[in-house]
Amino acid sequence: MNAHEVNFDGLVGPTHNYSGLSFGNVASTNNGRAASNPRLAAKQGLAKMKALHDLGFKQGVLAPHERPDVASLRRLGFSGSDGEVVARAAKEAPAILAAASSASCMWTANAATVSPSGDTADKRVHFTPANLNNKFHRSIEHPTTRRLLQAMFADENRFMVHEALPAQMHFGDEGAANHTRFCAEYDGAGVEFFVFGAAAFDERYPKPARFPARQTLEACQAVARLHGLSESGVVYAQQDPATIDAGVFHNDVISVGNRNVLFHHQRSFLQQDRVLDELSRKLAAVGGQFVAVEVPESAVTVEEAVKSYLFNSQLLSKPQGGMIIVVPEECRNVERVWSYLQKMSTSGGPIDEIRVFDLKQSMQNGGGPACLRLRVALSESEIAAVNPGVMMSEQLFVTLNDWVDRHYRDRLTADDLADPCLLDECRGALDELTSIMGLGSVYPFQLA
Ligand code: SUG
Helix, strand or coil: CCEEEEEEEECCCCCCCCCCCCCCCHHHHHHCCCCECHHHHHHHHHHHHHHHHHCCCEEEEECCCCCCCHHHHHHCCCCCCHHHHHHHHHHHCHHHHHHHCCCHHHCHHHCEEEECCCCCCCCCEEEEECCCCCCHHHHCCHHHHHHHHHHHCCCCCCEEECCCCCCCHHHCCCHHHHEEEECCCCCCCCEEEEEECECCCCCCCCCCCCCCCCCEHHHHHHHHHHCCCCHHHEEEEEECHHHHHCCCCCHHHCEEEECCEEEEECCCECCHHHHHHHHHHHHHHCCCCCEEEEECCCCCCHHHHHHHCCCCCEEEECCCCCEEEEEECHHHHCHHHHHHHHHHHCCCCCEEEEEEECCHHHHCCCCCCCCCEEEEEEEHHHHHHCCHHHECCHHHHHHHHHHHHHHCCCCECCHHHHCCHHHHHHHHHHHHHHHHHCCCCCCHHHHC
């Protein structure tokens, strides 16, 4: 095999906090205004990255963004020096300052949609940063995400980093959280599976009633066109709107796929049988045998799935065969979920090992193991072309932990976001980080 899946996890930024910004994301709403611990959050994420690196998986790091985002605050009319901009926002519109201070870029499953070179017409790896336009605090991520991806995947003969789709509800795009690539092996052609919550231009598709559908069919189709995917290599499915109303704000809260395996809930998609059949047919055409591991409602309810984040897991192929499922500790706390996992891993099925991680700081904002990583399938020569400064290693792990210790607070509340020192702390940390990771100038304060 000369291609691998590389996981790029988001390094949690210094302003990690709970501001209740994501209507439709139950954990975010429930924990709004709780005190956070940015230092612990970053360390929990780094510990997962290092553990998977130590198991032999290829692991990279995506750097956090500059926060508070002064440029966004200026666009909204706050003026003066950078310090004055923050102080005015704190006084006149604390909710807007909180949004501009979110460390939400840590959830890199929402950073972009990625198509490996085996699937694309020009045989380059394509990235489309997600516009994340459903939530203001996330809609400000894509310009920096794009610059970071360009600094990591700079070789234009191998990589193509597109602009985000038009930032408009018709093209609401949440990136890889609603996208899975199936394949026999990571090299060669695969089948890309796009899951949407609603259609913007076609009234025939149903919509959720309570919570927003963040991803549209039209966004999925635009990404497939930009990436040069073939019709035979793409499957579209609509998420069951009733599950969105139950708190499944992204498809990766109800299903996860890897290679030829889809692990999903009985109520994941509309016309589920048709969807599974199309995946099976299209994967067979590129030499893969599709396996669906479906969890029935009688074993785990949608509510239990949302509470435990069972499906917000990572499936990792072991070199000797079989797959590891990486789950958050919350799965252990929901009895029926934990017993389902025990049974599944000993049933003789494709997923035969469980690894549990403490990611509570991220989980309290609705971000589990799968949210924290962006998957990029790369050939060995493509891996060799990635900026080496972003790849996890013994050394980088030690350096980043030390960097976190020196720059991060261990407690942050809503009131602390008004502290003018936070901006300077964040900029100082990121200036050092760009040189640690060899990223050049990627942040607004470095480009000014
Ligand atoms: O977009 N939470 C994120 C969680 C993203 C999870 N990602 C995936 N499922 N792939 C969101 O809702 C909460 C921030 C706050 O409330 O402070 C937040 O943005």
